[in-house]
Amino acid sequence: MPEPRPVRFRYDGREAIARPGETLLGALARRELPLLQRSIRYHRPRAPFCGIGHCTGCLLRVNGRPNVRACRYVPHDGDVALSENAWPSVRFDLQGAFDGLFPRGIDTLRGFRRPAVATRLYQRVVRRLAGYGRAPDPDAARSLEGPALRREVDVLVIGGGASGRAAAEHAARAGRRTLLLDRALTAEPVPGAEVVAATTVAVLPPPSAVGFTALAVTEPAAPLTVTARSVVAAPGTYDGALLFGGNDRPGVVSADAALQLSAPDRPAPFRRAIVFGGGARAQEVVERLDGAVVAIVAPGAIPPELVAAASERGIPLYPRSLIRTTNGRRRLRSVELAARGGGRRFALAADTLVLAHRRLPHGQLFFQAGARMVWRGGPGAYFPEIDPHGATTVPGLYAVGPAAGVVRERSAESGRRAVAALLGAPTPGPGLPLEPAEGPHELEGYYRELLRGPRPGRWVACPCEDVLLEEIADAHRRGYRGLEVVKRYSGVGTGLCQGRYCLPDTILLLALLEGRSPPEVGYVTQRPPVVPVPIAALARAAVPPEAPP
């Protein structure tokens, strides 16, 4: 086999090199986190935040195709990548003046009404504030051609983490036709099962005995239609966002992104990182970033294991602290903190703030399939309601692993139990321990205290759509209640990440504003697809025969 050679591509007119298999973002984030985007309304500088293909911080135009997520795209020789939504360049975008010109925000709902003769002009201006990219080039879809795939299986397993792999192994060993879909760009084999690297974008419950229909897409755009008797979903968790002044500033990243960009075989683009969080995830980040961590900040107490990891490295600890705001021009320069309980305020210099305080379940597939969801106060999120075997309220659909609320150490066991149950040999005894359902999430108290103080800087409640915290408060003031309506009123959660990063905290904020519990604030209908799917892929998707009613 010849040695794989580096890939040469162009980014904004410059030559760039990617290692074989490396993503576009990986190649562009060697020394520092790159500015790749401007925000949609205020043209604030943006860099990647999530690292897992959902936020708008790494959208590039690649070979004439807009909205390509650099963190998920593996470049080819000769690719041409461009930053969009900025003029003349993403570093010096004249429209960035909007941010200063509209300190109270751009009110497209009630502003721009006078004089009436200017209506058409306003329309042109406001229309240009939408969208990250221009329409695709005429030939941009050529790279998206590929075969359409179709599978019929007994057991479809979604997610290749510990619980999903255990489920797939168990089902295959029992002689069931088993397919494992995993979103990773490359997939590890499972004995006896077929494994495909594909993102499951929809799971539709059975209209009849035919079973479930699932739609998945491989990179870049081959559609895979699966019909399955049973579905074991193990979609896992992701790191949530946090609201503070300048929460969208380049340098604020999720723990997912920090871990992704500091893989052991590459230099990390972080020099001085503050880690926010007081649990196992924060510890994982500290161990990986190691010498680059300058402080650990936690909303509550810091457990002994993390204290030990910090003292080994001489990292100062700031337990029971609020993040108030970030400072810096284009990039993060410092983070302003305050000790809780009205304590002192102080700033720490940093180029990176890693959010590792909150793991949230990927619940979209369960919502979509119509499974009943329950609010778990401990983790502060909605989980599928399950029986001791992981069965959801949709017959044939099982939820396993951390996305089902199962404690992480018992993930694999939860996968095996679900398969045992669907094979008709359920494991006796009580179910596995779940994350606690009772009690308020610690961020409820955190936000109650934080929002009492002054709010310097931009508080971007929904970074995809540039919706400000003030706009949510305004919806409340005008009498709109509940997440569904506030979402439609303010636009929060309607952007490209489909609310993954903004709605969990919006629920907590509305609970505080409305004086109700988070589950009373409600949730929003999750609409397929789970991630945006190229029209080229959907157009080729095999359509399973309609079941008789």
Next chain:
Amino acid sequence: MTALARREYRTVVVGAGILGLFTAYRLARAGAGPILVVDRGFLSAGASGRNGGGVRQQWETAATIRLARESVAAYRGFGREFGVNLWFRQSGYLFLAESEAELARLRTVHEVVVREGLPSEVVGPGRIAKLVDGIAPGAAVGGTYLASDGVLYPFPAIWGVYEAARALGVEVALGVTATGVERRDGRVSGVGTTAGAVATPHVVNAAGGWSGDVSRAAGLAVPNVATRHEILATEPLKPFLDPMVVRVSDGLYVSQTMRGELVGGLTMPHPTGTAAGVPTSVAFLARMARALATLVPRLAALGVLRAWSGFYDDTPDGFPVIGEDPRLPGFHHANGFGGHGFMLAPSASRRVAASVLGERSDLDPALFSPARFSRPTPGPAERLQLG
């Protein structure tokens, strides 16, 4: 549980969609309170919050065109009246014909529209290519275009009318289901709700996809059928497409919203009834994707962001049902809009309010009255049920 402020109202409106809210607003303006609006869901949960925002005046019948033209004028002045922007963009509806037969049908519509004084145009492939950037060569043999048609952003219309109605004293009870209509001496005497029974001489059925259920709960046989239509939105783009484009052959409709998303749907076998909820199907996603990719091939490289569905409230003849039911005085219909309630709401709600106030209507009862369904022979129909 929401508690109602009173036990007695002058009018109870069932449905807090755009029609119900507009009707309540107009009644309140006429001083005909107290008014209660009940809705089983949250504000904008039904079709008013699920539609594509199209507003057109190209119809087969003069009666519909007149209602539509009046609505266009109302939506143009909406910002002044209600203080919120709909971003009503009048950049036209473009109907596309793929065959001479389809074009002949559009010409017939065009002639009616022109007779009503609207400057509809018959356009050829050259003009179509200018109106739709990147349209596939040969995608249409011709079409019709009316520049004063357009698209608006539906949500602000709901907020605007909701706030205005409430400011006039209208009570809007969300999460409250109407369970039945009480009658005494052959007319409406009250409405049962999940928040208790209330007395009222007038009830307005503006329940959209659930209007058939509401009428039947009042003991009235109606032919309304709820059909589930699917719709999708793409990732947002910079301004790319100005008009609403509608293809006659498959009912494909697509426009670009003020948010930059391309939003559209098409005609396919639509399941009936509200019981199965509002899911999305792989069949729709695949068909819609194919339709978009054949119309404007470069869109194949664009991502679909989300899909959803909602209920059309269909009638056999394609006309809405507006006015008092002769079988049950006090029961007023504001339903059967077949997916076009949003675009006709400002004008239709005036007639509904007039009906409640006992004023004379200018609508042809042969087309709009609920009594028309008991005629032995079918009357005229409005068949341009596209987009």
